[in-house]
Amino acid sequence: MNGxxxxxxxxxxxxxxxxxxxxxxxxAGIGDEALRVIGQDTEKGDAGAGERAVVTRRGSxxxxxxxxxxxxxxxxxxxxxxxxxxxxxxATAMARKVCDISGVCDR
Numbered sequence: 334m335n336g337x338x339x340x341x342x343x344x345x346x347x348x349x350x351x352x353x354x355x356x357x358x359x360x361a362g363i364g365d366e367a368l369r370v371i372g373q374d375t376e377k378g379d380a381g382a383g384e385r386a387v388v389t390r391r392g393s394x395x396x397x398x399x400x401x402x403x404x405x406x407x408x409x410x411x412x413x414x415x416x417x418x419x420x421x422x423x424a425t426a427m428a429r430k431v432c433d434i435s436g437v438c439d440r
Contacts, residue, residue, distance in 0.1 A: 334366045334390050341370065357388065360421065364391035364428035369417050387420040392438035394431040398423045 341357050357368030372384040386399035398420035432438035 334368070334388075337368065337388060341368075360387065360417075363387065363421065363425050364389040364396070366390045367424065367428075371416075385416045385420060387417055387424040389424045389428050391428040391431050394428075394434070394437045396424055396427050396431065398427075 338357060341355070345355055355371040355373070357370045360367040360369055367387060367389040370384075370386045370388055372386075374382045382401070384399055384401050386397055389396045389398075400420055
């Protein structure tokens with residue numbers, strides 16, 4: 334997860350501002366670690382394609398749930414809970430299931 338955080342910070346600092354990638358925000362209660370991640374096309378005149386993902390680590394398993402949709406690019410791009418509801422639900426369920434796989438959650 335540290336590598337992902339580092340890559341997100343690097344992408345967020347790129348001079349190309351047509352597509353924003355926002356540094357992840359920590360999410361409590363999903364797996365051992367989880368981040369909410371936004372990728373958003375904010376170029377004026379575009380439909381505002383965007384991605385909202387929840388990335389979760391549980392034991393040695395790495396799970397990504399992502400929704401790709403159109404967002405109004407005129408509104409501020411923010412981490413709204415409703416944008417992550419479906420991904421959070423799915424990531425929570427999968428974080429419980431991966432420990433049933435031998436060796437994933439063994440310490």
